Amino acid sequence: GAVVSQHPSWVICKSGTSVKIECRSLDFQATTMFWYRQFPKQSLMLMATSNEGSKATYEQGVEKDKFLINHASLTLSTLTVTSAHPEDSSFYICSARTSEYNEQFFGPGTRLTVL
């Protein structure tokens, strides 16, 4: 099956610093990648959708200048949380989809803790 990796799996950082999370599709080309955030005991919340070579489409309420998304290739997308604050602490999950299939394949997630 299709495999999506995320790196790092967890990160702890100081308030005000920036954190980059990588999402890679290991054995397929992902035409579209999605970034989700999940707070404890809540469902997934879509942050943005990115197509390779295009600017990401952000959901309402998600600050595009704070959450920078780059989808430079068909196998890599990055999410950078700029000037992170404690309220940004969350579980960030990426998923990837090909043009052939409807299914999204999820990465294992990155747990971000901002002190």
Add this chain to the structure above:
Amino acid sequence: GQNIDQPTEMTATEGAIVQINCTYQTSGFNGLFWYQQHAGEAPTFLSYNVLDGLEEKGRFSSFLSRSKGYSYLLLKELQMKDSASYLCAVTDSNYQLIWGAGTKLIIKP
């Protein structure tokens, strides 16, 4: 608006059968997914229905009725490891995934 409804929490006994319902109202329909998510982990794919009827896969089955905007996930021979949240998600006309809030399933011995 777009809406996915599923129960917040269900409890069942090990070895029994449980049915988790999901109703949806979306702008267009291009398939319904069920995902399993254990605490602290990312969701894992369980099933995909795009046509009416029942799809069986081992102990798990998923049913879809497009005319009723309704699906259920049926789990048989419940095991303790089945304790997890089960997420219903529908792909709308723009192929955007609309997520339900998830059903937390608690399995008791």
